[in-house]
Amino acid sequence: xxxxxxxxxxxxxxxxxxxxxxxxxxxxxxxxxxxxxxxxxxxxxxxxxxxxxxxxxxxxxxxxxxxxxxxxxxxxxxxxxxxxxxxxxxxxxxxxxxxxxxxxxxxxxxxxxx
Amino acid sequence: xxxxxxxxxxxxxxxxxxxxxxxxxxxxxxxxxxxxxxxxxxxxxxxxxxxxxxxxxxxxxxxxxxxxxxxxxxxxxxxxxxxxxxxxxxxxxxxxxxxxxxxxxxxxxx
Numbered sequence: 001x002x003x004x005x006x007x008x009x010x011x012x013x014x015x016x017x018x019x020x021x022x023x024x025x026x027x028x029x030x031x032x033x034x035x036x037x038x039x040x041x042x043x044x045x046x047x048x049x050x051x052x053x054x055x056x057x058x059x060x061x062x063x064x065x066x067x068x069x070x071x072x073x074x075x076x077x078x079x080x081x082x083x084x085x086x087x088x089x090x091x092x093x094x095x096x097x098x099x100x101x102x103x104x105x106x107x108x109x110x111x112x113x114x
Numbered sequence: 115x116x117x118x119x120x121x122x123x124x125x126x127x128x129x130x131x132x133x134x135x136x137x138x139x140x141x142x143x144x145x146x147x148x149x150x151x152x153x154x155x156x157x158x159x160x161x162x163x164x165x166x167x168x169x170x171x172x173x174x175x176x177x178x179x180x181x182x183x184x185x186x187x188x189x190x191x192x193x194x195x196x197x198x199x200x201x202x203x204x205x206x207x208x209x210x211x212x213x214x215x216x217x218x219x220x221x222x223x224x
Contacts (some may be wrong), residue, residue: 031210043214056209097209102162
């Protein structure tokens with residue numbers, strides 16, 4: 001079956017703009033989590049959505065937000081982009097929240113801020 | 115929060131050599147995964163191993179949960195094994211939040 005699909009793969013924006021990234025989980029998976037990867041901070045948890053509800057949130061400013069739809073697809077939005085938001089954004093899906101199941105990652109969206 | 119430390123941070127091997135990567139964590143976990151990130155940024159699942167030992171081809175992993183560490187063994191390394199290896203853990207009650215280590219950068223040379 002198809003893996004986790006993230007779109008777009010690459011994105012270039014300028015400071016002050018906003019951006020929306022999309023993640024489609026593996027079929028049947030209901031939990032979607034988002035991570036940011038930068039050279040300086042490594043891989044950091046942004047938030048998790050399950051059954052259209054945010055279940056968990058990392059230590060990021062309110063400019064970072066997300067949502068989940070009834071088909072489990074998720075979007076994350078970053079408003080008022082800053083240079084430091086340049087990163088690889090990874091999405092992971094899992095069957096359920098807080099379950100003893102592995103998480104599977106998409107190929108990521110590489111966001112560059114000019 | 116939980117701390118995850120990986121060692122060594124960097125490793126250079128000749129093709130055919132064996133290696134052991136280590137992951138130490140500071141608290142009890144109910145999930146531990148090993149990933150390989152290739153040069154294109156893709157995170158590939160290697161093992162889901164909260165405890166015990168698993169093997170998959172030239173790779174194997176062991177987690178000793180009571181002593182809070184996990185080991186990843188790579189045997190007969192190949193140039194395609196190059197990349198960054200991450201371990202990631204989840205604590206009970208933390209939903210699906212994974213806390214990642216800082217990774218081991220592996221380069222396998224001919």
